[in-house]
Amino acid sequence: MKGFIAEFKAFAMKGNVIDLAVAVIIGAAFGKIVSSLVANIITPIIELIMGGTDFSDLAYVVGDAEITYGVFIQSIIDFTVVAFVIFLVVKGINSFKKKEEAKPEAEKVVPPAEEVTLLREIRDTLQK
Numbered sequence: 001m002k003g004f005i006a007e008f009k010a011f012a013m014k015g016n017v018i019d020l021a022v023a024v025i026i027g028a029a030f031g032k033i034v035s036s037l038v039a040n041i042i043t044p045i046i047e048l049i050m051g052g053t054d055f056s057d058l059a060y061v062v063g064d065a066e067i068t069y070g071v072f073i074q075s076i077i078d079f080t081v082v083a084f085v086i087f088l089v090v091k092g093i094n095s096f097k098k099k100e101e102a103k104p105e106a107e108k109v110v111p112p113a114e115e116v117t118l119l120r121e122i123r124d125t126l127q128k
Contacts, residue, residue, distance in 0.1 A: 034089070038082050046081065 011017065047053065055077070058070025112120075 034082060034085055038078070038085055042081055042085060043078075 055070040055073040056068075058068070058073065060067040060069060
């Protein structure tokens with residue numbers, strides 16, 4: 001039993017598992033931000049432009065059954081808006097990364113060569 005627990009602990013503490021857990025938590029928080037942005041800012045603007053159109057109430061009644069196809073249409077619209085907002089956010093992040101990568105060589109710190117590091121260590125040792 002101890003071997004099983006030790007093996008599980010080793011598995012759970014691997015870098016990939018921790019990174020995945022952090023990514024899931026941050027992804028969930030990011031999802032809430034995007035959902036709030038879409039629901040509270042973008043959707044009202046779209047409704048203003050479209051004249052307050054909401055498809056949720058559309059339904060087709062057959063006997064006792066009600067087919068609420070309007071909810072499905074509204075879900076497609078909501079998905080499209082959320083996907084578009086996520087696309088814009090990712091595009092913005094990628095363009096920021098490209099600007100960072102495009103910095104001139106003078107601004108990038110180049111580590112000294114291995115020989116220089118070794119010579120500095122020897123110098124520092126001799127000065128003691």
